[in-house]
């Protein structure tokens with residue numbers, strides 16, 4: 001079966017369960033594909049051949065013993081290098097952690113292993129998840145499989161590129177301000193940020209603890225739902241994990257009818273600054289939703305305009321505190337420990353050499369915003385804006401079931417295009433940040449091409465109504481696939 005790499009995760013697992021394909025063959029197909037294309041994509045930082053083969057063999061053994069396998073058993077997966085997995089290095093895309101091997105699995109990883117998912121390796125990212133292009137990685141940029149001169153988005157660029165390049169059918173990313181949805185959008189994938197507290201953060205190296213959330217990237221809405229269901233759920237090891245049942249995302253993904261569903265188009269997330277092609281695809285998708293029976297209305301969320309500045313105070317503030325743990329004493333890199341220098345000097349030298357420019361910029365910004373005398377003016381104000389944004393969402397959800405917008409203002413830009421202009425780079429997350437600030441779930445799914453590049457459609461829902469994303473996303477995807485005559489990713493370059 002030469003096209004195994006093009007199978008969805010659901011189809012791969014079904015073929016394995018039926019005995020038509022072995023987990024080992026699926027794993028080997030992924031490894032061969034990585035060997036063939038990854039020198040052009042640079043998605044993988046570490047390929048765990050032995051671990052993947054052992055996990056695949058275990059699935060095959062369990063099947064042979066007559067065990068009933070789960071819906072993702074034997075499916076290869078790429079893991080963002082910000083989650084710990086025993087036996088593999090965790091770098092967070094930084095020199096600071098080069099060579100560090102964590103002694104434990106993140107809860108997301110334990111759940112994947114329990115589901116029989118085969119973790120192929122660790123994938124590239126912006127350093128400590130700060131960025132929108134994966135150009136901030138200390139290990140070189142990842143490239144967009146649709147056009148290798150362009151960015152794959154970030155910070156989960158490796159997770160998106162691996163799936164779009166058919167290296168693995170699914171991957172895990174993390175989203176603090178858009179880092180699952182934005183790369184999903186520019187690589188033509190489905191990406192979901194679950195409700196904050198819905199997926200455990202234990203073993204997820206913290207960037208901004210009140211915003212970070214791990215979630216699925218996939219080529220179909222159903223695959224994203226299967227992966228979402230596999231990693232979600234309460235975890236006593238994460239005190240911000242919420243003790244509520246996982247929403248019925250898999251069943252919701254099968255929806256094909258949107259009669260009675262009220263959809264709100266966020267007025268503040270459109271207009272100037274959005275590519276013409278992005279706007280055109282967005283309007284087309286709204287028409288498809290109306291055709292499926294949904295009621296589409298415009299909704300105003302006035303404080304969304306302040307989401308970006310509030311985020312760029314809150315996220316750096318939290319990161320300045322979280323990254324203090326990289327002190328040259330406990331993890332990874334240590335520079336200048338010549339027997340003469342004191343601890344503080346070694347710390348200074350190590351942090352100076354180990355962190356890249358963007359990480360330093362954020363630590364400086366955050367330290368300033370939290371300093372006494374400025375705390376109320378910056379961090380305190382940003383927290384108030386955060387409350388106002390949550391109130392905008394609450395008011396909107398009295399009128400509609402979900403909110404929608406383009407995922408990103410533009411399609412994938414060229415490598416290097418925004419690297420010297422941090423503010424232009426920050427604008428990539430204009431539409432995605434409000435959901436992180438308020439905690440609600442959000443999905444991006446592909447709705448077509450503009451200038452030959454993928455355009456993403458964002459769906460947002462109230463907290464713990466993650467199933468609504470899949471209901472609307474599943475119906476929209478099915479209608480678009482039917483109109484096109486084939487799944488979106490069939491149009492991706494062969495590489």
Ligand code: GLN
Nearest residue numbers: 129130131176177178179
């Ligand atoms: N691009 C945003 C930032 O640089 C979001 C990052 C993320 O979601 N991890 O902070």
